[in-house]
Amino acid sequence: MLPKKVSRVIASHDGVITRSRALELGMSRHQIDGRLDTGEWRRLHAGVYLPADRPVTAAANLRAAVLAAGPGAVARGPSAAWWHGILDSPPAIPWVVIPRDRRACIRNALVLRRDIPAADRTRSRGVAVVSRELAILETAITLPRGTAFLDRALQRHTLLPSLMQAHERNLPRRGGARSARMLAIAATGGASEAERMLVRVLRGSGITGWRLHVRAHGFEIDLAFERERVAIEVDGWAWHRDAERFARDLQRQNTLVNAGWHVLRFDWHRLAHDVAGVLGEIRAALARGRTPGLG
Incomplete structure (x- = not known):
């Protein structure tokens, strides 16, 4: 039978107990070694043990x-x-x-x-x-x-x-x-850098026909393909965006969608880590805008 203090430590410490702690709580060296010899306790590291009936989490x-x-x-x-x-x-x-x-x-x-x-x-x-x-x-x-x-x-x-x-x-x-x-x-906040990253991505891919900071329907679009009516909104890091700006961004997006624009949003992280995915979505949107009946 384990001393109650030892049982409490084992229960509250994910099953783990050290040799020194067990000795402090009243166990003898003979008792500890006996549990190791019988397999009742297993040795995780030198002087650190776990009861055999406890999972190694x-x-x-x-x-x-x-x-x-x-x-x-x-x-x-x-x-x-x-x-x-x-x-x-x-x-x-x-x-x-x-x-x-x-x-x-x-x-x-x-x-x-x-x-x-x-x-x-x-x-x-x-x-x-x-x-x-x-x-x-x-x-x-x-x-x-x-x-x-x-x-x-x-x-x-x-x-x-x-x-x-x-x-x-x-x-x-x-x-x-x-x-x-x-x-x-x-x-x-990364927003300005994200916009520069998007420009580099587009130029590097050879995609043309876009302009920065296009005014439409009372709002400024970060980057627009006006002929295909594809608007790209660029976000920085989420922590830097307050509730007022978030609400304004939603209003702009809803207005553009209702006016027939296809709106894409990319944040700093997508532009930094998923260039292929970003380009794929842009190309799909442009193809949609150039297909009669789908724009």
């Missing part, structure tokens, strides 16, 4: 990796973003950072040596993790569509000044330059 894996990495270790990057509830799924293996003056070899974990400022260290559900802001910055540079992830994070989880402060506190670091570029785009 992503949460248990991360908790165990941080504990096994020793003093000063914290979850980082996508692991921390997932633990904070910002990323929907955990990475395949835990991401952990340890102080620069320490070494740790953890099986099936991605371990980095770097000193994390106190302001960017916290605890969540009993696990040491980097701050929400640093987790967002570290994760954004690892994802194929990292800018879209950063945009969503700004809408739901943090503020731009907080991200910028975390960025400055953690320089220099691997990926710092890329984070700086993302933050610079986020600060401007």
